[in-house]
Amino acid sequence: MTTIATTEEPTAPARRRRRMPLAAAIALVPAAIIVAVVYVGCMIWTVRLSFTSSRLLPNLDFVGFSQYERLLSNTRFLTSVENIVLFGVLFIAACLVFGFLMAVFIDQRIRGEALFRTIFLYPYSMSFIVTGLVWQWVLNPTLGVEDTLHKLGLTFIDVDWAVNRDTVVYALVLAAVWHGAGLVMAILLAGLRGVDADLWKAARVDGIPTWRVYTSIVLPLLGPMIVTAVVLLAISVARLYDLVVAMTGGGPGIASDVPAKFVMDHLFERSNIGLATSAATMMLITVAIVLAPWVYARYVRPQVPR
Amino acid sequence: MKTLRQALLATCVVIALPAAAVAQDAEVLHWWTSGGESAAVKVFADAYTGAGGNWIDTAIAGGQNARNAGVNRIVGGNPPTVMQFNTGEQFSELVANGLLRDVDSVAKANNWSDVLPKAVVDAATRDGSFYAVPVNIHGQNWLFTNNDVLQKSGVEAPQSFAELIAAAPKIKEAGFTPLAHGGQNWQDHVLFDAVVLETGGPDLFLKIYRDKDTDAAESDEFRQAAETYGKLRALTDEGSPGRSWNETTNLVLTGKAAAQLMGDWAKGEFIAAGLTPGKEYGCTIMPGGYMMGGDVFVFPKVDDEAAKAAQDKMAELMLSPEVQVAFNMKKGSVPVRLDVDVSAMDQCAQAGMKALQDPAKQVASHNFYSPDLVGTTRDVITQYWSAPEMGTDEFVENFVSAMEAAY
Numbered sequence: 001m002t003t004i005a006t007t008e009e010p011t012a013p014a015r016r017r018r019r020m021p022l023a024a025a026i027a028l029v030p031a032a033i034i035v036a037v038v039y040v041g042c043m044i045w046t047v048r049l050s051f052t053s054s055r056l057l058p059n060l061d062f063v064g065f066s067q068y069e070r071l072l073s074n075t076r077f078l079t080s081v082e083n084i085v086l087f088g089v090l091f092i093a094a095c096l097v098f099g100f101l102m103a104v105f106i107d108q109r110i111r112g113e114a115l116f117r118t119i120f121l122y123p124y125s126m127s128f129i130v131t132g133l134v135w136q137w138v139l140n141p142t143l144g145v146e147d148t149l150h151k152l153g154l155t156f157i158d159v160d161w162a163v164n165r166d167t168v169v170y171a172l173v174l175a176a177v178w179h180g181a182g183l184v185m186a187i188l189l190a191g192l193r194g195v196d197a198d199l200w201k202a203a204r205v206d207g208i209p210t211w212r213v214y215t216s217i218v219l220p221l222l223g224p225m226i227v228t229a230v231v232l233l234a235i236s237v238a239r240l241y242d243l244v245v246a247m248t249g250g251g252p253g254i255a256s257d258v259p260a261k262f263v264m265d266h267l268f269e270r271s272n273i274g275l276a277t278s279a280a281t282m283m284l285i286t287v288a289i290v291l292a293p294w295v296y297a298r299y300v301r302p303q304v305p306r
Numbered sequence: 307m308k309t310l311r312q313a314l315l316a317t318c319v320v321i322a323l324p325a326a327a328v329a330q331d332a333e334v335l336h337w338w339t340s341g342g343e344s345a346a347v348k349v350f351a352d353a354y355t356g357a358g359g360n361w362i363d364t365a366i367a368g369g370q371n372a373r374n375a376g377v378n379r380i381v382g383g384n385p386p387t388v389m390q391f392n393t394g395e396q397f398s399e400l401v402a403n404g405l406l407r408d409v410d411s412v413a414k415a416n417n418w419s420d421v422l423p424k425a426v427v428d429a430a431t432r433d434g435s436f437y438a439v440p441v442n443i444h445g446q447n448w449l450f451t452n453n454d455v456l457q458k459s460g461v462e463a464p465q466s467f468a469e470l471i472a473a474a475p476k477i478k479e480a481g482f483t484p485l486a487h488g489g490q491n492w493q494d495h496v497l498f499d500a501v502v503l504e505t506g507g508p509d510l511f512l513k514i515y516r517d518k519d520t521d522a523a524e525s526d527e528f529r530q531a532a533e534t535y536g537k538l539r540a541l542t543d544e545g546s547p548g549r550s551w552n553e554t555t556n557l558v559l560t561g562k563a564a565a566q567l568m569g570d571w572a573k574g575e576f577i578a579a580g581l582t583p584g585k586e587y588g589c590t591i592m593p594g595g596y597m598m599g600g601d602v603f604v605f606p607k608v609d610d611e612a613a614k615a616a617q618d619k620m621a622e623l624m625l626s627p628e629v630q631v632a633f634n635m636k637k638g639s640v641p642v643r644l645d646v647d648v649s650a651m652d653q654c655a656q657a658g659m660k661a662l663q664d665p666a667k668q669v670a671s672h673n674f675y676s677p678d679l680v681g682t683t684r685d686v687i688t689q690y691w692s693a694p695e696m697g698t699d700e701f702v703e704n705f706v707s708a709m710e711a712a713y
């Protein structure tokens with residue numbers, strides 16, 4: 001969606017002045033109502049509940065910031081925040097690097113291109129639950145890779161990442177990159193195919209090495225594609241839940257907990273709606289802070305007359 | 307016109323007749339969907355149908371999902387006739403908000419207060435009124451052992467955690483895992499509670515979870531329990547973290563591990579594998595008491611008289627002696643009534659039933675107390691279990707602050 005917005009940017013201010021046709025306005029009413037009630041309404045409701053002492057059932061008393069106080073002294077919540085930051089940075093970076101490399105690889109007009117493209121993109125067709133279960137088994141020390149290696153006599157190699165507190169987040173990143181890198185490849189490959197062939201010819205005439213063309217000419221051209229990929233990846237970071245539940249259950253201990261899991265556990269299992277909604281509100285604020293510069297650049301700044 | 311009126315009249319008669327004669331519709335919301343569980347719930351359904359009612363089955367997989375769906379429907383004013391909960395605090399708030407109907411008339415007529423264990427009566431009543439029908443008791447501190455593995459290791463079946471720890475070197479030497487444990491937070495918690503019960507008895511256990519007494523958590527006994535618990539880490543295998551309870555049970559029944567501490571729902575796995583208690587595997591209640599959990603059914607408030615009658619009939623049937631035995635044989639749990647004949651049940655169930663006869667041994671599991679307290683302490687316990695470098699002092703400190711944070 002970002003790519004479309006980018007291509008339309010020059011005409012955007014002109015369009016804003018035009019009035020919307022009646023039919024279009026009517027057609028948009030249901031969507032607008034859904035957005036207002038379901039999304040905005042629920043957000044406000046959630047924020048309101050975070051200031052209450054609600055347990056199993058929502059109530060509307062007011063207890064100030066006491067849920068937030070409890071939240072910010074909760075080791076588990078703080079661990080989950082650390083985890084999501086570490087996961088998010090590594091996951092997005094690794095997906096971009098591997099996705100780009102795979103896209104470049106396929107862009108060499110290799111033989112069997114369709115086969116490789118399918119293989120690279122295939123993990124993305126699986127749900128995070130399936131991904132998590134598969135990697136849980138692969139990394140299980142008594143069933144998976146480690147067991148196989150040990151049986152082959154390679155007992156000095158330990159692949160206990162998913163059951164080790166210090167490495168479990170990296171194991172999650174590994175599984176998530178396996179799942180998501182193919183998507184980045186598909187997006188960037190589309191971008192690479194859109195690069196004007198004349199650019200390549202001109203670069204070749206000038207004798208510029210290929211890697212230099214990629215880093216200095218092609219990558220900047222891919223800017224909008226990369227933004228699209230980052231937005232999509234960031235969304236899957238913010239909602240990271242099912243992968244963790246399927247792969248580690250937040251463990252060992254609380255070592256791979258994430259905020260969404262914290263919210264879900266407290267909302268239902270622990271009958272603590274107040275604490276859960278305050279954690280959800282913290283997530284909302286974080287996402288808003290991350291999105292704010294982008295929203296400003298895209299929607300606010302263009303209105304300023306030059 | 308005349309034909310139309312006749313048709314209408316005929317329709318009215320057709321509608322009115324069955325309402326008068328039969329049709330006590332009861333929609334039952336529960337989460338028993340696995341093979342053994344649905345066979346068990348069918349006992350209830352057949353009994354109700356046999357009594358002239360109409361059982362409408364609403365099974366939702368996963369206790370959490372089922373409870374969410376049920377609570378939402380109750381709050382939204384479209385409740386099921388009967389709904390399942392776990393024995394304990396889960397439904398207290400519904401009672402406090404006046405959303406459930408008490409079944410005192412049935413309870414009095416059938417003398418429930420005398421035939422049920424006291425802890426179960428306490429769990430099912432609020433201010434002296436029965437708001438729930440307890441249907442089964444699951445013991446949660448059973449040690450299941452593989453007799454073959456114990457024999458090969460040359461050790462007797464451990465009767466306590468101390469004995470298990472003492473036997474562990476021999477079991478390891480023979481090439482087996484002494485204690486099969488699934489490192490998920492709730493399993494860590496079940497194991498911890500069993501150790502607390504063994505070390506400090508019901509007294510310490512209740513002070514912690516029921517009375518939220520932080521002094522009890524700072525007592526020497528509690529520290530000692532934490533130390534024993536810490537020693538158990540070395541008895542597990544390295545595939546333990548994140549493993550589900552049934553995969554873990556599988557290690558015991560396939561002869562890879564010597565023992566597992568679990569609730570008696572694990573017995574279903576042994577039964578499904580065609581093993582007999584006392585022969586291939588053993589079951590021991592760990593010392594200190596019998597940690598009880600279980601399931602109850604509650605009755606959301608309804609206006610309709612027919613629905614009220616259906617609820618009363620359901621309550622009476624579920625606790626009738628014959629239905630209790632038939633149901634619990636399928637479920638793997640033991641009957642809640644102390645006055646039923648259990649000679650048809652297996653050795654483990656009979657041992658559980660025997661333990662129940664002694665009120666001093668009945669301990670209501672942590673599910674009976676504040677879910678928030680259970681949650682916060684669970685986070686601390688699971689951290690401690692997975693972090694050997696956290697000493698007993700730090701653990702106790704974190705445990706106390708978890709108790710203070712919880713409502």
